[in-house]
Amino acid sequence: MGYDAQFRVWRGDADGGALQDYSIPVNEGEVVLDIIHRLQATQTPDLAVRWNCKAGKCGSCSAEINGQPRLLCMTRMSTFTEDEVVTVTPLRAFPVIRDLVTDVSFNYAKAREIPSFTPPPGLGPGEYRMQQVDVERSQEFRKCIECFLCQNTCHVIRDHDDNKPAFSGPRFFIRVAELEMHPLDTADRRDAAQEEFGLGLCNITKCCTEVCPEGIKITDNAIIPMKERVVDRRYDPIVWLGNKLRRRRP
Incomplete structure (x- = not known):
């Protein structure tokens, strides 16, 4: 059974930015990276995110999810309750290039x-x-x-x-x-x-x-x-x- 999740994603660049709210459908078995891709496809095509293998082996999709450093592709949506707001921000220790992409x-x-x-x-x-x-x-x-x-x-x-x-x-x-x-x-x-x-x-x-x-x-x-x-x-x-x-x- 799917549901609509509440996402809060940081948007901006080196000059500054802010969190933006989105409501997005979630399907059973999906990970946070799936939702970020759905946001790109349906609501915000200019959202920048770095990823490659989607199998937890390339290390590209690092970000902070609800304040915890994690891989987007290895964080299942079942980790969160349906009424929980999922906040996705870039790695804090490194300079932001754009949105979720940082300069490492x-x-x-x-x-x-x-x-x-x-x-x-x-x-x-x-x-x-x-x-x-x-x-x-x-x-x-x-x-x-x-x-x-x-x-x-x-x-x-x-x-x-x-x-x-x-x-x-x-x-x-x-x-x-x-x-x-x-x-x-x-x-x-x-x-x-x-x-x-x-x-x-x-x-x-x-x-x-x-x-x-x-x-x-x-x-x-x-x-x-x-x-x-x-x-x-x-x-x-x-x-x-x-x-x-x-x-x-x-």
Whole structure:
């Protein structure tokens, strides 16, 4: 059985905008992205929204639904009651381009700052040998679809725009952790994680983990282990002595 839902959608651009109200038919089994597409087809053809796969795997349709960062294509209308007003707004942490489309180029700039995978010298393709436990540990982080919901909900970025130059955010902490935990990677990213990417600014509230559509344990499996590695590197007396001795070798 269908019904008419009340939608409130943010319309505007970088110069400003406002929420606009719509009444739109909803059919059984639909998701919020279906309703946005119906609005485009029937009432507001100039409504801008970014989407691609409609299967929760491309991360394109990120937005805020009733104030919660979500994927439009993975939020079922059955989540809401028939008399509930559904409010759809753009990601708050990033500049608005138009309507529900935001400029997420900040994230791609941060991605370019992370040193790439650095295998041992002379190790050729097909010569990699890893234990299954090491594969599974880093494979979790590779499930990321770059929806940037974690970036958007992180209050260090969301509430303090001036932190962006010094803080990469949870999506890139899992990238650093993936490389740092890879048994064949020879680069040391612990100092960079702390000094260049802002790992110390994270106070592990786990809000990033809560919104991840892939269920990645960002805080427990990436950020906290990276913090522990940084602390070991800087403050463990045995590690400190070992680093000193290695530096003295001719």
